[in-house]
Amino acid sequence: MQLFKFLLKHSSALLLLSMIVGIGAGAGSAYILALVNDSLASIGQAETQSQVAMLFCGLVLVVVGAELVSRLLLLRVSARAVRDMRMNLCDQILKSPLRRVESSGSSGLMAALTEDVQRIAEALIALPTQCVNVAIAVACFAYLFYLSWPLALGFVGIYLVGIVAHELMSHAARPSMKKARAKWDALIGLYTGIINGNKELKLQRQRRRSLRNDELVPTADEMMRLAWRSNSIVAVGAAQTQLVFFALLGLVLFVAPRYGVFEPSVISGFVLMALFMSGPIASAVGTSPKFHVADVSLKTIQSLGLSLSADAVSDLRDAGETNDDAPFAGIELRDVVYRYVTEDQGDRAFVLGPINLKILPGELTFIVGGNGSGKSSLMRILTGLYTPTSGTLALNDRLIDDENRDDYRQNFAVVFSDYHLFKSLGGVLEPGTLAIADEYLRQLELSEKVRIENGELSTVDLSQGQRKRLALLTAFLENRSVFMFDEWAADQDPSFKRVFYHRILPQLKALGRTVIVVSHDDQYFESADRIVRFADGRIVEDRYLHGQTNAGTPEQTLAMA
Numbered sequence: 001m002q003l004f005k006f007l008l009k010h011s012s013a014l015l016l017l018s019m020i021v022g023i024g025a026g027a028g029s030a031y032i033l034a035l036v037n038d039s040l041a042s043i044g045q046a047e048t049q050s051q052v053a054m055l056f057c058g059l060v061l062v063v064v065g066a067e068l069v070s071r072l073l074l075l076r077v078s079a080r081a082v083r084d085m086r087m088n089l090c091d092q093i094l095k096s097p098l099r100r101v102e103s104s105g106s107s108g109l110m111a112a113l114t115e116d117v118q119r120i121a122e123a124l125i126a127l128p129t130q131c132v133n134v135a136i137a138v139a140c141f142a143y144l145f146y147l148s149w150p151l152a153l154g155f156v157g158i159y160l161v162g163i164v165a166h167e168l169m170s171h172a173a174r175p176s177m178k179k180a181r182a183k184w185d186a187l188i189g190l191y192t193g194i195i196n197g198n199k200e201l202k203l204q205r206q207r208r209r210s211l212r213n214d215e216l217v218p219t220a221d222e223m224m225r226l227a228w229r230s231n232s233i234v235a236v237g238a239a240q241t242q243l244v245f246f247a248l249l250g251l252v253l254f255v256a257p258r259y260g261v262f263e264p265s266v267i268s269g270f271v272l273m274a275l276f277m278s279g280p281i282a283s284a285v286g287t288s289p290k291f292h293v294a295d296v297s298l299k300t301i302q303s304l305g306l307s308l309s310a311d312a313v314s315d316l317r318d319a320g321e322t323n324d325d326a327p328f329a330g331i332e333l334r335d336v337v338y339r340y341v342t343e344d345q346g347d348r349a350f351v352l353g354p355i356n357l358k359i360l361p362g363e364l365t366f367i368v369g370g371n372g373s374g375k376s377s378l379m380r381i382l383t384g385l386y387t388p389t390s391g392t393l394a395l396n397d398r399l400i401d402d403e404n405r406d407d408y409r410q411n412f413a414v415v416f417s418d419y420h421l422f423k424s425l426g427g428v429l430e431p432g433t434l435a436i437a438d439e440y441l442r443q444l445e446l447s448e449k450v451r452i453e454n455g456e457l458s459t460v461d462l463s464q465g466q467r468k469r470l471a472l473l474t475a476f477l478e479n480r481s482v483f484m485f486d487e488w489a490a491d492q493d494p495s496f497k498r499v500f501y502h503r504i505l506p507q508l509k510a511l512g513r514t515v516i517v518v519s520h521d522d523q524y525f526e527s528a529d530r531i532v533r534f535a536d537g538r539i540v541e542d543r544y545l546h547g548q549t550n551a552g553t554p555e556q557t558l559a560m561a
Contacts, residue, residue: 022070026135028063030143037269078124098385108185116297123294133280162244173233180226241285248274328481329396331359336391352377352537364515369534384409413480415471417487444469465491486518
């Protein structure tokens with residue numbers, strides 16, 4: 001079982017100890033039943049009954065304590081394993097190349113982080129009870145063989161038939177479970193569309209009807225069909241468990257007396273054990289579907305393609321590791337080509353480049369061009385988020401590779417067109433910079449709507465334009481050598497658009513910062529030092545408007561005023 005191997009990797013010592021204690025608890029439970037069986041034959045013997053009663057009480061305390069210890073140990077191992085799995089999956093998303101994360105899809109990753117991890121957690125929580133139940137069953141069978149090995153073999157035969165039948169049914173249910181898990185990604189995507197596109201759906205009756213009737217309903221119906229199939233198989237398995245229990249009673253009470261002579265104590269012992277084992281075994285059988293589902297979820301997580309192989313090198317570096325603190329002296333792209341590789345596009349995949357481009361310190365560069373021309377891809381190449389398919393990227397004449405790419409990225413403060421606005425300013429708001437941040441809020445005309453409290457923005461529930469101003473605030477606080485803005489002014493009103501082009505950008509340039517702006521606002525192109533125009537993934541124009549500049553980097557802290 002994949003789940004057991006997963007758990008074994010996390011804490012084999014604790015797992016082994018809990019299983020040993022659980023086996024001891026199971027053996028103790030079987031011995032208690034043996035005492036009960038013997039007591040039935042000695043009812044009325046006061047002296048014997050008194051001794052057995054004391055032994056019974058002592059054993060009960062020991063068995064209950066051992067079961068508790070076993071479950072607590074396994075729960076500790078399970079809780080730690082779930083926590084490590086969550087953190088490992090998040091670390092994989094953080095460490096994996098951006099393009100691989102994008103190709104995995106947000107719905108698939110979100111389903112893995114929520115549904116898959118939750119199902120694995122539920123199975124791991126049920127594992128302690130499962131282990132104790134198995135231990136009880138094994139100990140009970142040992143006692144049955146002590147009473148009568150021929151009759152015990154009959155018990156084993158009936159149980160083996162039941163186990164084989166149950167496993168066959170579980171195997172039949174697994175394809176439905178796998179298909180249901182795959183459909184869950186599609187359903188998450190539809191849920192996301194309904195929530196994020198709610199405004200558009202309210203305005204478009206035909207689209208709303210199409211999404212519901214042509215996409216949501218068929219997907220939900222398929223999920224229902226698959227769930228019905230797998231759960232009905234599980235229900236048949238539960239019914240079959242009841243048949244096994246009644247078959248055991250029938251064997252002891254009606255079949256065995258016809259073919260052999262057994263002491264009443266043997267018959268009563270088998271009846272007691274059958275009654276006692278019915279609970280643990282039914283619980284074990286009823287819980288087993290959770291482990292099959294968890295196996296499917298675990299394989300889904302492992303198949304996301306995010307895991308870094310043993311010989312792979314992550315280009316991320318932890319905070320505090322050595323960075324290149326040399327002054328920013330420019331970026332150069334030499335014959336850079338980036339090819340989007342997708343299964344559905346094949347040879348028609350978009351290709352960026354080859355590109356030869358130098359970005360000098362202190363320049364204000366506008367990247368312009370039509371939609372789909374390659375501007376946003378260039379930004380991801382320039383910032384080190386995409387690794388070129390071929391060609392080289394250099395900072396200060398030093399080639400960028402996996403060893404220094406994360407250091408290279410720390411030169412950039414970027415507001416992407418598809419930016420994410422974090423409410424927390426952790427890692428951005430440094431001690432002593434709160435007053436500067438408040439001044440930024442005032443000049444961004446947000447001080448009456450947003451405050452900074454305990455290192456967090458008081459709200460991000462603002463208009464799109466105002467949210468972009470908050471993203472700009474974050475970029476200012478990062479105070480990097482290079483500022484990049486991807487269609488930042490597209491959501492701003494005319495007055496603040498003028499502020500951006502006529503005040504903010506010139507002030508950044510005056511401070512010696514290198515500024516790269518992706519823009520369609522041709523009426524403001526005269527603000528730039530340089531225009532780089534893209535078409536079909538290539539540079540078709542690269543010209544300076546006011547002469548080549550090299551302003552250098554000042555020592556002062558970035559300030560808008």
